[in-house]
Amino acid sequence: MVSKPMTVKFPYEKLETAERYRGEHVFDIDKCISCGVCERVCPNKAIEMVSAKDKEKYPKKYPKIDLGKCCFCALCQEFCPKGAIKLTKNYFLATFDSVSLIYIPDKNYKED
Numbered sequence: 001m002v003s004k005p006m007t008v009k010f011p012y013e014k015l016e017t018a019e020r021y022r023g024e025h026v027f028d029i030d031k032c033i034s035c036g037v038c039e040r041v042c043p044n045k046a047i048e049m050v051s052a053k054d055k056e057k058y059p060k061k062y063p064k065i066d067l068g069k070c071c072f073c074a075l076c077q078e079f080c081p082k083g084a085i086k087l088t089k090n091y092f093l094a095t096f097d098s099v100s101l102i103y104i105p106d107k108n109y110k111e112d
């Protein structure tokens with residue numbers, strides 16, 4: 001009766017995540033050197049090196065990430081020599097459309 005509620009009114013209110021929380025990935029195609037290390041270290045085979053749609057601007061292969069397969073271990077972030085992949089604190093990824101969890105390189109998904 002006298003103490004504050006333990007819960008929040010999600011999704012209107014959110015709890016702060018831990019500083020090192022590992023959530024949704026962001027990828028910067030302009031930093032990527034197409035070395036393929038992220039694909040090789042991914043334990044869940046969630047990363048596949050694929051061609052970009054804009055082959056003129058991006059002629060090499062780049063990581064396509066399927067967050068539906070990902071265990072959010074952050075090895076891709078840790079081993080990327082250019083800091084092209086980063087995991088953010090965004091955990092709000094629930095969806096009925098599994099295709100929306102596949103991030104293609106051309107999406108060039110960057111943090112705002």
Ligand code: SF4
Nearest residue numbers: 042070071073074076
């Ligand atoms: S966080 Fe781990 S499982 Fe997810 S894509 Fe990166 S290496 Fe693979």
Ligand code: SF4
Nearest residue numbers: 032033035036038080
């Ligand atoms: S995202 Fe990083 S590790 Fe993956 S191919 Fe590009 S530079 Fe290499």
